[in-house]
Amino acid sequence: MRSVTKYGIAATGVAAAIVVAPLPAMAAEDTDSSTGTVTVTRFDDRYADGVFDQSKTARDGWTDVKNTNLSAWLVASDNSRHYGYTTASNDYIFENVPVGPAKVYLYTPNNPAGEVLFDATGAESADDIVRLPFGSDQGMASGVLSVDVDADGEQRLVGMSALRVAADVRFADGSIATGLTGVEFGSGDDWYNASEYQFNGGYGTYEAFESFGYVRHIPDELGVRIAAPAGYRVASVTADDYVAIPVTQHDGAYWIDAAAASSYFAAPKFTITLEAAPDTTRPEATLVAPTTAGPAKTIDLKVDATDDRGLGRIVANIYKDGTLVKSTQTAVNGATSGSHTATVTLPDGKYTIRYNASDLAGNVSQTRSFDVTVDGTAPTVTVKDGASYTVGDANAYGLVSFKLYDAGKIDKVTINGKVKDLTDNAWSDVNYVKPGTFGAVEGANTLVVYDVAGNTTTLRFTLDGTGPQVTVKEGVRASYDVVGFKLYDAVKVDKVSINGVVKDLSNSQWSDVNGVKPGVFGAVKGENTLVAYDVLGNTTTVGFTLN
Structure with a gap:
């Protein structure tokens, strides 16, 4: 069968296209329908744009150049090896290759490889090239080109590059951003996680590595993306390779044109500057006390607050019928958590607590409200009249009974420390007190009456149970x-x-x-x-x- 004079479709599916460079010289016609001829043109992509175009000059003065200085061989579908020959136009020719899938192994200059090979067959730009996997045959690192050989023959264009890319990450004050785990570098459709290393100036430099060294990138746009640490954002991204390189931003990453690098084995470097991100997160404020609506003698306030950056102050204001009657607050001075406490004494009545917290950036938490009742008035105690209830007078009683009243409800009484619980009503009674009853004793006694707010009234009285x-x-x-x-x-x-x-x-x-x-x-x-x-x-x- 004869060899064809066109570039074929790559095994990776890249569409065929006419390349800028002249086609490789053709081998003698193969007339056997069970075999075909494979022609491989290999070039150093000196002008790093992914296509073989000798009309463009890189910054170091080089243009793209074919390279047959390194060995290449083919393993056919029947596992036969074909070493081929090199034409005068610097192409690899493999003749009489059995029809079917085959692999072409292309040596790299270094072992392990310090380069990357890519299939540029039919490529009109770097968007069309496909990175070749690395393999090892006969103990040498090689790019592996897969082809499907037919009787018409196959032609492939393979480029080589050795581009690296790195990034220095700094804070706005110039200090290094060490320990980051969210830096990645991309080329083609691939992204590679970066590691931090000390190189030419200290930590804070990041680059992607694989098992045998630096990741080498195909000549396309070279990108970096970063997950900034909490509280920070990217302020600026620049790039250089001895001279400044323009940086564009799209698809969540920052990019440079690989062709702007000084050479096809250069290592352009991004410089990423991080600044504090605007604080737009509101603090959280929680009312710890009071926990009930009362009534209470005083309003004992406690408000806790937190903020991810730093609190400014915590405020708890008290209103009556919509009018501010007392403002309380505590400055927290940048701590990420704090508490505000205050004890407020006010006239009896119903009040509303409104509380919040602000941070150093001026964000204010949600303002919440809590209604309370203040009762600072102690119960009243009256000795009941009538011989059936009380015998005696203030000097001494043989029997005594008490009428109790509190607008905020009576809670309990104690006589000489012994508690008698009552039913939490505004009106209540303690009747028929005599020695031996409710803790009362002969002689001096002390009655303490409590309302539910904790206010107390104390009455001292004397019981006499002894005859003349x-x-x-x-x-x-x-x-x-x-x-x-x-x-x-x-x-x-x-x-x-x-x-x-x-x-x-x-x-x-x-x-x-x-x-x-x-x-x-x-x-x-x-x-x-x-x-x-x-x-x-x-x-x-x-x-x-x-x-």
Whole structure:
């Protein structure tokens, strides 16, 4: 079969096109329908634009040049090896290659490879080229070109480049941005994660690596993209390769034209400057106290706040019927978290707390509200009237009852520290208090009344459960012709009865009953009983015998 004089379709699917360079010289016609001829033109893409065009001159003065200085061989579909020959026009010719899939191995100058090979067959621009994979055959690093050989023959155009690309990343103050993990470099349709390394000036330089060295890029646009660290954004991106190279931005990355590099094995470098990103995130403010609507004696405020950059201040204002009555705030001075506390005393009534936080950039959190009721008035306590409820007076009681009132509701009472819970109403009672009841004792007692806001009223009172002291004036005897009695009670003696006959007295602490004999004050001959009463109803009983 004969060889054809056109470039074929690459195994990668790149469409055929006429190239700028002259076609390679043709081999002798192959008339065997089971074999074909493969022609490979290899070139150094000195002007790094991905096409073989010797009319363009790179910055270093070179133009694209064919290269047959390195070995090439073909492994056919039947695993036969074909070493071919080089034509005068510097093309590789592989004749009598069995029809079917084959691989052409193209040596690289270095082992491991420090270059990249690409299929430029039919390419009109770098957008049409395809990076070749690397393989190893006979122990040498090689670019691997896949072809599907037919009886008409195949022609391929393969370019070589050794472009690298790196980036220095700095903050706006000039300090290095070390430890970044979000830097990537791209060429063609491929992106490569970059690593940081120390090279010519310290850390903060990033480049992509593969197992055997630097990533080499095909000659297309060379790009960098970066995920800026939290709180920062890209301020500017420049590039140079001994001279400045224009940078464009599209598709989320920054790009330079590979043809602007100083040579096809150059390493252009981006310089990325990071600046603080505008702070547009609002702080968060949380009301920690109060947790209930009250009522409470005072408004005890606590507001916590956080911000990702730095807080300015925390504010909690108090309003009554829409009018500001008290403003409280705490400066946080740039901390990322803080608390504001305040205790506010106000007249009784209903109030609204409105609170928020601002950061150093002026962002303000959502302002929230919380309604509370202030009750700073203590309960009132009144001693109940009526003998069924109270016996005695402020000096002493034999029995006492209390009426309680608070507009914010009565909560409880304590008597001498013993708690008696009540039903949280505005009106309440504590009835029939006497020694041994609700913690009350003989003598001095303390009643404390609490409302639900915690306000208290304290009342001190005295209970007397002891009858009068009775002393026989004539001394203790077995019997008497006439007898007299001396009476004493701290809360006053009220009366006596002898055998049930009442003798009223003058309600004094001291009193007497004199000249008692048969027929006087109800006394009789023989056994008698005297009962002495104090004004609280406490009694003392004494028996005596008259002759």
